[in-house]
Amino acid sequence: MKKKVAVLPGDGIGQEVMNGALDVLKAVGDWFGHEFEVVQGDIGGVAIDLHGNPLPSETLELCKKSDAVLLGAVGGPKWKDVPVHLRPEKGLLEIRKELGLFANLRPVSTFESLLSASPLKRNVVEDVDFVLVRELTGGLYFGKPSERRGKNKEVAVDTLQYERSEIERVVHKAFQLASKRRKKLTSVDKANVLETSRMWREIVDEVSGSYPDIEVEHLLVDVAAMKLVYQPKQFDVIVTENMFGDILSDEASMLTGSLGMLPSASLREDGFGLYEPVHGSAPDIAGQDKANPLAMILSVAMMLRHSFGLKEEAEMIELAVQEVLNAGYRTGDLWNLGNGPVVGTKAMSQFVVERLEADHALSSILSAYL
Numbered sequence: 001m002k003k004k005v006a007v008l009p010g011d012g013i014g015q016e017v018m019n020g021a022l023d024v025l026k027a028v029g030d031w032f033g034h035e036f037e038v039v040q041g042d043i044g045g046v047a048i049d050l051h052g053n054p055l056p057s058e059t060l061e062l063c064k065k066s067d068a069v070l071l072g073a074v075g076g077p078k079w080k081d082v083p084v085h086l087r088p089e090k091g092l093l094e095i096r097k098e099l100g101l102f103a104n105l106r107p108v109s110t111f112e113s114l115l116s117a118s119p120l121k122r123n124v125v126e127d128v129d130f131v132l133v134r135e136l137t138g139g140l141y142f143g144k145p146s147e148r149r150g151k152n153k154e155v156a157v158d159t160l161q162y163e164r165s166e167i168e169r170v171v172h173k174a175f176q177l178a179s180k181r182r183k184k185l186t187s188v189d190k191a192n193v194l195e196t197s198r199m200w201r202e203i204v205d206e207v208s209g210s211y212p213d214i215e216v217e218h219l220l221v222d223v224a225a226m227k228l229v230y231q232p233k234q235f236d237v238i239v240t241e242n243m244f245g246d247i248l249s250d251e252a253s254m255l256t257g258s259l260g261m262l263p264s265a266s267l268r269e270d271g272f273g274l275y276e277p278v279h280g281s282a283p284d285i286a287g288q289d290k291a292n293p294l295a296m297i298l299s300v301a302m303m304l305r306h307s308f309g310l311k312e313e314a315e316m317i318e319l320a321v322q323e324v325l326n327a328g329y330r331t332g333d334l335w336n337l338g339n340g341p342v343v344g345t346k347a348m349s350q351f352v353v354e355r356l357e358a359d360h361a362l363s364s365i366l367s368a369y370l
């Protein structure tokens with residue numbers, strides 16, 4: 001298979017975690033005979049510095065001409081005083097919108113060997129396995145007007161708006177996903193207060209008519225936040241609007257032990273996708289070889305599965321990550337209760353590549369004898 005991948009490392013730890021992910025992609029490509037052409041582009045703060053724009057047109061064109069996009073992270077204190085419409089984060093919002101990536105899948109599965117890294121009790125976090133589907137191109141992030149008003153600009157306005165079609169398409173996506181899983185959908189809203197949430201809830205009920213075998217549950221976002229840490233095992237697929245999904249996914253990351261463990265896929269109908277970790281540019285540890293690269297590496301696995309249909313290759317990466325964790329290796333974010341050595345970003349990525357190599361060699365030997 002031959003594919004072109006646009007690679008946008010971005011800011012802070014973005015470049016560091018991307019390096020490891022690209023090593024993993026290359027290793028998988030070499031062993032399975034795929035040619036992944038990697039073309040780098042600028043986004044976020046680095047693009048502001050180089051082009052005066054957080055999403056230069058060259059970057060967007062590169063993504064449009066590619067088969068998938070890998071993105072590290074954007075933002076950092078260096079750009080804190082840049083006007084809001086030119087901030088690094090604006091480049092991220094724009095690329096999602098321009099590419100039409102309305103469905104953001106954030107899988108949350110706990111790893112047996114990391115259960116003690118979670119601040120929650122073992123019996124709460126073991127066997128947790130759900131996908132949070134976050135609406136990604138609408139809602140408060142994109143509502144107009146969004147502005148400061150008044151003579152002294154002491155009134156600020158952000159608008160929360162959703163169109164029926166925007167809700168329908170992401171809700172369908174979530175039902176389809178639930179159909180392939182444990183057949184339970186939890187829709188999260190704030191229908192006791194917000195008009196957009198009332199419409200969201202109505203649409204979920206309507207769409208559920210097309211998926212009679214899926215159990216549907218509605219939760220208000222405040223109680224959903226509580227249940228995520230109290231009984232996370234009850235969830236299979238969660239669907240929610242943009243802002244709620246942003247907040248709940250960072251909360252959910254701690255079930256796994258770290259924000260550095262959660263990958264994500266931002267998809268549109270035709271299978272095109274942008275893959276990025278849930279975490280940000282982590283300015284507090286940037287440039288120190290301390291970042292956990294596993295969320296970025298697991299995002300590569302999501303790309304292989306969702307955009308390229310390479311299920312076996314994706315599973316090999318996920319298995320290698322699990323084996324490295326089973327062997328006791330931990331980056332600093334996961335070390336709180338670990339008993340193995342603390343390793344840096346580069347070493348952790350290299351361990352995954354080595355595990356992949358060993359697993360590949362073993363499966364080649366086995367297939368020669370079977």
Ligand SMILES: NC(=O)c1ccc[n+]([C@@H]2O[C@H](COP(=O)([O-])OP(=O)(O)OC[C@H]3O[C@@H](n4cnc5c(N)ncnc54)[C@H](O)[C@@H]3O)[C@@H](O)[C@H]2O)c1
Nearest residue numbers: 073074075076259260278279280281282284285291292333
């Ligand atoms: N997708 C993105 O590009 C994205 C996502 C979230 C935040 N951001 C941006 O990142 C910047 C920093 O935001 P923040 O500090 O609030 O959130 P953050 O996610 O960057 O970091 C939060 C905390 O988690 C830790 N952390 C995050 N990822 C880690 C990893 N891979 N390994 C180890 N530790 C990790 C950080 O060290 C920090 O203590 C902001 O400009 C924000 O807007 C970007």
Ligand SMILES: CC(C)[C@H](C(=O)O)[C@@H](O)C(=O)O
Nearest residue numbers: 075089092093246278279280
């Ligand atoms: C950086 C920010 C705009 C972004 C978001 O809120 O979507 C991030 O927090 C995320 O979760 O991808």
Ligand SMILES: [Mg+2]
Nearest residue numbers: 246247250278
């Ligand atoms: Mg976020």
